[in-house]
Amino acid sequence: xxxxxxxxxxxxxxxxxxxxxxxxxxxxxxxxxxxxxxxxxxxxxxxxxxxxxxxxxxxxxxxxxxxxxxxxxxxxxxxxxxxxxxxxxxxxxxxxxxxxxxxxxxxxxxxxxxxxxxxxxxxxxxxxxxxxxxxxxxxxxxxxxxxxxxxxxxxxxxxxxxxxxxxxxxxxxxxxxxxxxxxxxxxxxxxxxxxxxxxxxxxxxxxxxxxxxxxxxxxxxxxxxxxxxxxxxxxxxxxxxxxxxxxxxxxxxxxxxxxxxxxxxx
Ligand code: T3D
Numbered sequence: 001x002x003x004x005x006x007x008x009x010x011x012x013x014x015x016x017x018x019x020x021x022x023x024x025x026x027x028x029x030x031x032x033x034x035x036x037x038x039x040x041x042x043x044x045x046x047x048x049x050x051x052x053x054x055x056x057x058x059x060x061x062x063x064x065x066x067x068x069x070x071x072x073x074x075x076x077x078x079x080x081x082x083x084x085x086x087x088x089x090x091x092x093x094x095x096x097x098x099x100x101x102x103x104x105x106x107x108x109x110x111x112x113x114x115x116x117x118x119x120x121x122x123x124x125x126x127x128x129x130x131x132x133x134x135x136x137x138x139x140x141x142x143x144x145x146x147x148x149x150x151x152x153x154x155x156x157x158x159x160x161x162x163x164x165x166x167x168x169x170x171x172x173x174x175x176x177x178x179x180x181x182x183x184x185x186x187x188x189x190x191x192x193x194x195x196x197x198x199x200x201x202x203x204x205x206x207x208x209x210x211x212x213x214x215x216x217x218x219x220x221x222x223x224x225x226x227x228x229x230x231x232x233x234x235x236x237x238x239x240x241x242x243x244x245x246x247x248x249x250x251x252x253x254x255x256x257x258x259x260x261x262x263x264x265x266x
Contacts, residue, residue, distance in 0.1 A: 005032040006039050007057070013050035013206040014199070015043045021066075022058025025113060030071035030079040033091040040098045050206040052102060053198055054125060055109035064116020064139055088148050092117055096150040099124040100221070105205050105213055109198040110176070110185070115139040120149035123158065126217060127201065128185035130176035131194040136184065142171040157224060158184050209247035209263040 007018040017039050019026035028036075043052045056062055065072060065087070071079035072087050099106055099121065108114075108122035110130035115137040122128050122136070130136075138155070140147050147155065147168050155164035159182050167174060176188040189197045205213065215238050223231040242248055246266040254261035 004035060005029070006035040008039050008042075010049070013048060014053060014202045015046070015049045015051070016053045016055065017043070018055050018057050019062050020057045022056075022060070024066060024068075025060030025063035025115075026056040026058070026118070027063040027066035027069075028091075028117060029066045029069040030076065030087075030091065032066075033095065034079075037091075037095055037098060040095075040102065044098070044103055050104050050210050051202040052104055052106045053109050053202055054099075054106065054121070055195075055198070056111050058112070060112040060118075061108075061110045061114040061134065062118025062121060063113065064118040067143070084145075092149045095121065096124050100150070103214055104210055105217075107198055107202055107205075109194060110134045110136075111194060113137065113173075117149040120147060120151040120154060123154045123184070124150050127187075128179075129194065129198050129201065130179065130185055130188045131191040132176055132188055133191050134176040134188075136167075136174045136176070136179050137171060138168045139171050141169055155184075207260075207263070209245075209251065209261075209265065211245065211247060211265045212242055215242060 003020065005020050007020050009016045009018070017036070019028075019032070019036070021027060021029070021032060040052070043049050070076040072084060074086070105127070106125040107127040107129060108125035110122050110128060111134065112131065113135050114122045114130075116139040119136045119138060138147055138151060140151070146152065151168065155168060158164075159167070163182055166172075174184070176185065179185045180188040187197075219231075219234055219238055222234060226234070247263045250263060251261050
């Protein structure tokens with residue numbers, strides 16, 4: 001029996017997806033995409049899941065597109081993607097969209113090198129927590145491609161145009177510590193502390209009102225190209241909605257009762 005290329009485990013409200021092709025640093029094949037997107041979809045549809053974590057098996061997080069995958073070259077009869085451009089439309093576009101619009105927070109737990117689309121898959125997540133030994137590489141320019149999986153949108157928003165261009169044009173390796181310093185990722189921790197820190201963050205998020213967290217992500221993303229007035233207006237609209245929610249009532253009640261709130265995403 002062939003091993004799954006994406007391992008899925010659940011622990012209460014936390015669901016972990018582990019990219020599982022360690023021999024190639026979890027480089028993404030068509031077969032792996034065929035497991036990854038449905039795994040994300042299943043997590044999105046599972047009412048018990050309140051936080052999703054994505055990590056890699058072995059010493060890498062994800063080396064991006066598997067450059068030896070026959071499907072990428074349109075030479076795999078099981079996958080009718082017709083070459084590089086089609087592959088992006090067929091796999092990376094829905095993957096990036098799915099991660100960015102998950103109904104729960106998503107944490108990238110970057111255990112090792114994240115290159116090409118692997119780097120941008122991590123950056124699509126709401127939090128990127130990386131091991132100190134991990135690194136981020138916009139490997140595309142080195143093989144004559146442009147950043148995909150959302151890289152051209154994400155990079156300038158995270159670190160500004162100068163650094164976005166520097167990272168994308170050189171394809172240089174960026175150590176996790178420097179990635180944290182420049183605001184590309186949320187936090188870098190010692191290797192031995194990575195999984196524990198990720199679980200602690202996930203457990204903390206799982207206790208919060210998920211609907212409000214997801215609405216916040218959406219507002220921040222939508223506000224980027226807006227003028228100040230438009231951003232104020234969309235905040236008001238969301239607050240009107242959330243202000244009528246049971247979670248808001250619970251949050252206020254718990255505050256005055258000096259107890260921990262219990263949110264139900266209603
Ligand atoms: O339509 C489309 O599909 C286009 C989509 C493009 C999206 C992209 O992601 S393009 C960018 C693709 N990724 C890369 O170009 C990165 C290539 N890999 C590397 O540069 C290096 O492997 C790393 C810097 C990531 C890590 O270096 P290192 O020295 O730690 O490891 P290594 O020895 O290079 O790699 C270990 C093994 O993984 C090795 O196999 P081997 O020799 O032990 O049998 C290597 O070939 C394999 N591997 C690493 N990356 C890939 C890969 N195999 C296939 N595809 C890879 N991307």
